[in-house]
Amino acid sequence: MIIMKDVYKTYPNGVTALNGISVDINQGEFVYIVGPSGAGKSTFVKLMYREVEPTRGQLMINNMDLSDLKEKNVPHFRREIGVIFQDFKLLSKLSVYENIAFALEVIEESPKNIRKRVMDVLDLVGLKNKARFLPDELSGGEQQRVSIARAIVNHPKIVIADEPTGNLDPETSWEIMKVFEEINARGTTILMATHSKEIVNSIKKRVIAIEDGLIVRDQHRGEYGYES
Numbered sequence: 001m002i003i004m005k006d007v008y009k010t011y012p013n014g015v016t017a018l019n020g021i022s023v024d025i026n027q028g029e030f031v032y033i034v035g036p037s038g039a040g041k042s043t044f045v046k047l048m049y050r051e052v053e054p055t056r057g058q059l060m061i062n063n064m065d066l067s068d069l070k071e072k073n074v075p076h077f078r079r080e081i082g083v084i085f086q087d088f089k090l091l092s093k094l095s096v097y098e099n100i101a102f103a104l105e106v107i108e109e110s111p112k113n114i115r116k117r118v119m120d121v122l123d124l125v126g127l128k129n130k131a132r133f134l135p136d137e138l139s140g141g142e143q144q145r146v147s148i149a150r151a152i153v154n155h156p157k158i159v160i161a162d163e164p165t166g167n168l169d170p171e172t173s174w175e176i177m178k179v180f181e182e183i184n185a186r187g188t189t190i191l192m193a194t195h196s197k198e199i200v201n202s203i204k205k206r207v208i209a210i211e212d213g214l215i216v217r218d219q220h221r222g223e224y225g226y227e228s
């Protein structure tokens with residue numbers, strides 16, 4: 001599913017963010033990525049949706065070798081990955097419905113299919129009655145639900161979330177975590193970079209800790225392991 005062998009990432013300014021990472025993640029796993037600020041967590045997750053490319057090393061995702069993925073195959077690759085950000089990244093002038101449908105329209109689904117799939121996914125995140133709202137008219141938790149709906153509408157095999165609860169209050173964060181658990185229960189692999197000690201220590205999953213660009217800990221049902 002995800003195989004990394006000795007992956008390095010050095011940015012053009014000379015900063016080495018990843019220093020030889022090797023890891024295997026199987027289909028259906030739920031993995032937290034933890035570690036101090038600047039450790040390389042974002043770089044690690046950005047490799048997974050090809051926002052950054054490795055400087056060296058091998059990276060296989062969904063049986064595609066990212067080390068020599070051709071530019072023309074990038075859209076196909078990205079269709080199998082859903083990405084969720086701390087700041088939602090919704091299009092502010094489009095309705096909830098349109099924000100999600102957009103992801104399908106670009107792959108030329110029929111209007112009937114689009115409608116069905118958007119409404120199904122809004123149902124899953126509990127926002128069917130807000131399809132016509134604009135993002136600004138929703139709470140932070142609701143906006144994050146929309147971004148989750150958008151990320152999964154193409155039925156990706158992997159969902160990547162970079163600090164998805166970072167802008168949310170604790171109660172809303174728990175609700176969002178329930179949505180991720182539901183998506184995971186349906187077989188989707190989840191990779192989540194997080195600073196939430198409470199979440200990691202309560203909803204036990206695999207924990208990969210990164211420090212100075214290296215994996216320093218990889219535990220089944222692990223602990224957060226830092227003070228905050």
Ligand code: ADP
Pocket residue numbers: 011012013015016017035036037038039040041042043044
């Ligand atoms: P984390 O997500 O754990 O805070 P990052 O992956 O964002 O860590 O950053 C790891 C290191 O790489 C840091 O030193 C950071 O300053 C540097 N870095 C991140 N993105 C870039 C970039 N686009 N250009 C140069 N350096 C970067």
Ligand code: ADP
Pocket residue numbers: 049051078079081082083084
């Ligand atoms: P670039 O390759 O220059 O990053 P893209 O058009 O691919 O340009 O990406 C535009 C924005 O969409 C970026 O902020 C990127 O982080 C985000 N993005 C890239 N891939 C995905 C994806 N599969 N799902 C959601 N957002 C994505």
